[in-house]
Amino acid sequence: MKKTIVVYGSSTGTCENIANTIGSKLGAEVINVSDFNADTVANNDNLILGTSTWGAGELQDDWYDGINVLKEADLTGKTVALFGCGDCESYSDTFCGAMKEIYDAAQGANILPGVSTSDYTFDDSDAVIDGNFVGLALDDVNEEDKTEGRIDSWIESIKAQL
Numbered sequence: 001m002k003k004t005i006v007v008y009g010s011s012t013g014t015c016e017n018i019a020n021t022i023g024s025k026l027g028a029e030v031i032n033v034s035d036f037n038a039d040t041v042a043n044n045d046n047l048i049l050g051t052s053t054w055g056a057g058e059l060q061d062d063w064y065d066g067i068n069v070l071k072e073a074d075l076t077g078k079t080v081a082l083f084g085c086g087d088c089e090s091y092s093d094t095f096c097g098a099m100k101e102i103y104d105a106a107q108g109a110n111i112l113p114g115v116s117t118s119d120y121t122f123d124d125s126d127a128v129i130d131g132n133f134v135g136l137a138l139d140d141v142n143e144e145d146k147t148e149g150r151i152d153s154w155i156e157s158i159k160a161q162l
């Protein structure tokens with residue numbers, strides 16, 4: 001695996017825990033997005049980027065500066081994988097929607113495929129393109145029992161490209 005970093009934005013610790021799990025499974029460094037900057041991009045080949053979704057399909061607050069870092073960076077040759085935390089019952093219309101904002105900002109990188117929506121129950125999400133989430137969607141609020149298996153399958157599906 002090339003040089004890899006996990007970057008998360010988290011308001012109440014859920015996405016942070018997920019990021020730490022992913023980081024330990026990959027053996028990768030994990031940082032809060034508030035510490036994400038141009039050097040982070042320059043010094044890593046693989047960026048694993050995660051956000052929870054707040055408001056109605058909006059980014060976790062700390063990600064707004066991170067989005068600008070991504071937009072201003074030269075992402076040529078970088079590989080990006082996305083993950084998101086949400087709540088498919090209380091926010092069924094905007095489930096994990098914030099991943100799409102990071103996906104849009106990361107255009108120019110090689111963005112690895114996300115997961116099929118077939119394992120999820122929700123009404124709508126901006127983060128779905130052609131039947132797939134743009135990253136790994138997780139609902140640790142209602143489906144905590146599925147989280148680790150979802151992480152493991154997703155890592156299995158992307159690790160050869162990292």
Ligand SMILES: Cc1cc2nc3c(=O)[nH]c(=O)nc-3n(C[C@H](O)[C@H](O)[C@H](O)COP(=O)(O)O)c2cc1C
Nearest residue numbers: 010011012013014015052053057086087091095096
């Ligand atoms: C006020 C509020 C708004 C939320 N909006 C959404 C949403 O639009 N879509 C979604 O999937 N989850 C939504 N959630 C659920 C959070 O994303 C979920 O609780 C997540 O695990 C929080 O992760 P964090 O602690 O890492 O920030 C919302 C939660 C709250 C309290």
